[in-house]
Amino acid sequence: MELQDLINQSEDGQDPKKESPLKSLERDLKLYSESIKEVATEIMVEGLSAYPIFIAHQHQVAIGEVILDHKDLNTSWTIQASTFEEFVERGIIHQEKKERFIKHFKSPDDFMCLFVVVPQGANFVFFPYQ
Numbered sequence: 343m344e345l346q347d348l349i350n351q352s353e354d355g356q357d358p359k360k361e362s363p364l365k366s367l368e369r370d371l372k373l374y375s376e377s378i379k380e381v382a383t384e385i386m387v388e389g390l391s392a393y394p395i396f397i398a399h400q401h402q403v404a405i406g407e408v409i410l411d412h413k414d415l416n417t418s419w420t421i422q423a424s425t426f427e428e429f430v431e432r433g434i435i436h437q438e439k440k441e442r443f444i445k446h447f448k449s450p451d452d453f454m455c456l457f458v459v460v461p462q463g464a465n466f467v468f469f470p471y472q
Contacts, residue, residue, distance in 0.1 A: 363400070363418070363460060364458070364460075366418040367398055367458065369417075369418075370419045371398075371419075371454070371456075373417065374410050374421055375454070375471050375472040376471075377409070378396055378421060378454050378471075379454070379471050381394070381423050382394040385423065390425055391425035391426055392426075393425060393427075393444065393450065393455070394423065394424075394425060394426075394455065395423075395424045395425060395426060395428075395429060395456075395457055395466075396409075396423055396454055396455065397421065397422040397423075397457045398420070398458045399420055399422070399458075400412070400419060400420070400459075400460075401461075405424055405432060405434070406423050406424030407424070409423045426443070448468045452470060453468040453469060453471065454468070454470075454471060455467075456468070
């Protein structure tokens with residue numbers, strides 16, 4: 343799923359004129375793009391994982407390591423770095439879905455893999471580097 347697919351969708355009961363929080367995520371990702379790509383490259387070069395995953399959230403999450411804190415950067419979203427392996431270990435990606443996930447994983451040289459956490463749930467999104 344692409345971030346753009348989620349941005350313009352209105353949710354039940356919400357004012358369609360109200361900006362989706364994913365619009366602010368898109369703005370932040372454009373700002374963060376270079377830093378996220380550097381971390382992804384480092385994760386792959388150091389052999390930690392061939393599948394870096396970044397968690398985008400506006401709350402607290404207990405996975406990964408904070409790399410871009412919205413409080414420090416005066417932005418809306420915090421980004422944490424993780425890996426496919428950590429997601430499997432913690433049961434977020436189930437063992438039986440590992441191969442499917444890898445098959446659909448886009449090139450980490452061209453796209454950041456995001457696990458976007460919002461109050462309604464969470465989903466994987468691939469966003470192109472700027």
